[in-house]
Amino acid sequence: MQSQAPSPDAPLIRTKSLTRRYGSVLALDSLDLELEPGVIGLVGANGAGKSTLIKLLLGLLAPSGGSAEVLGFDTAKQGPELRQYIGYMPEHDCLPGDVSATEFVSHMAQVSGLPAGPARERTAETLRHVGLFEERYREIKGYSTGMKQRVKLAQALVHDPKLMLLDEPTNGLDPQGRNDMLDLVQRIGTDFGVPIILSSHLLGEIERVCDHLVEIAGGRLIRSEPMAELTSVTELLVVEVDGDNSGLRARLRQAGLSVTSESNRLLVSSDNGDGADDVRDLVRDAVVELDLGLVRLEQRRKHLEEIFQPIPVRDGADDA
């Protein structure tokens, strides 16, 4: 059925054997994916098919085979209808220089289907949300990279999309800028409740803001799992103390625990049959006896970096 509004019952995204070829190159190979609203991380090496998948979901590329449904719209047949409800932030520069952010974002809102009045109102509001104030009346060409990224984010948010596709939103930003941008993305995803697909080659970013992870490699789906399962609790206790920890290590080993060192920390296996609480007590008592200051005692969680091997990371590179 052709529809004008997003279907509330449909999954956020559903692809069936979604395939895309460029000539003889298979960019996306029979992808079956079903995703519910959330903040979804999309990871994969350069050329893994991330950008192809995003363009297929936007209805900008026609599938060579299979189908994709986004918000209940068929991407191949209902592109313009679907795109009223999608915000897209490309990786590359895409802003004209000689207009102000206000003018540009308001124009973009109208091209997304909003009438002129609401487009203007929402522009002012959206630019505030992304942290652009007086400078929004100045020409974009004078903006810093961080400000330009905020304008790019604003144009993807201004029409109150039901799905945002963000392609490497922290690209080109300094550490503080990255931090701010990730805070914004997280706020939009959780506080504003806008479902997000965040494509990034930095696993730390994905881990920080996403609650679901999709990995593709060589055009194939490797995994689609909730983040909580991927970064589940391990059976290692992390122990960090003030000063030298060799005495403590010896003491714990004496007590029959398996202990390894990791830089200035000790990793203690809590799986000794007696349960983790006893191990914690042992560590506490040993620290007290040795008169050390306990800085950290916590159950270690897995990090995405440990799951991904080889690590699909190459900083600053373009995704083909």
Add this chain to the structure above:
Amino acid sequence: MRDAAGSIYDLGYQGYAGPRLGRRHAAWTMYVHSMRLIFGIGRPFSSKIAPWLLLGATYMPAVVQVGVSSISNSEDIELIKPEEYYKYIQIVLAIFVAVIAPELAGRDQRSRTLSLYFSRALSREDYALAKYFALVTALLALTLGPQLLMFIGNGVALDDLGGYAEDQWNDIPAAAASAILISALFSGVALAISSQTSRRAYSTIAIVALLVVSSVIAISMVESLEGNAGRYSILISPLQLADGLTFWFFGATDQPEEPTAVADIWGGAYALVAAAVSVVCALIVVHRYRTIDA
């Protein structure tokens, strides 16, 4: 700035429950936006100079004719005839499209805004056609506008607009038809060229060169080649097409020495070829935007 930003973020987010007007509205927005871009509206003063000067220049012959009419107060003194109007301003029209087309189709590729447009509520075809029709509409202000001014001005100068309009009524559809075809033709040729590259200077030079060189070649072929091949080769030049179709719509012929008079082919051929070239060029523009990487 950062601290201020942190506190302002907390204003809370408002969803949008109002109307979403979809593809038609998006295409209309593009059309209006392109018109504003053409005339530099809402842009710095420097963007307004060229379009408005050229626009003004196309009205000069009309102003001269109306001046002559009002001084002579006679219907017979027609210094500038409507069927000859575009011969006076064709170079202005050529410069106008050569300067403006790269702003419309070319600049968008330079700033890479296409990904933002194509990820919105319109199709690539809508985008391309909105630009094309915006330029056609803008050109009507330079083609039909002066004709209408001259028509009304002549009537007013004679103190008998009603009588003049009755006598010259046939000029109106002829002026409208020729203006529309010429606008479509020039817009098509210019956008078909400018959309191929993001380099403005190349486009501008290519457009002027194509219009002028094709005219020179057509004239020399008409004069040097024997028979139909020579006569019909006049159809390769958009400028000559503009002349030929205008005389045909007004039911007139040019001075004996002029190229279209020398070629002496059926006038409808100019109109048909101009229409065909316009359509082909519009399709080239659409094809370009359909396949461009964004």
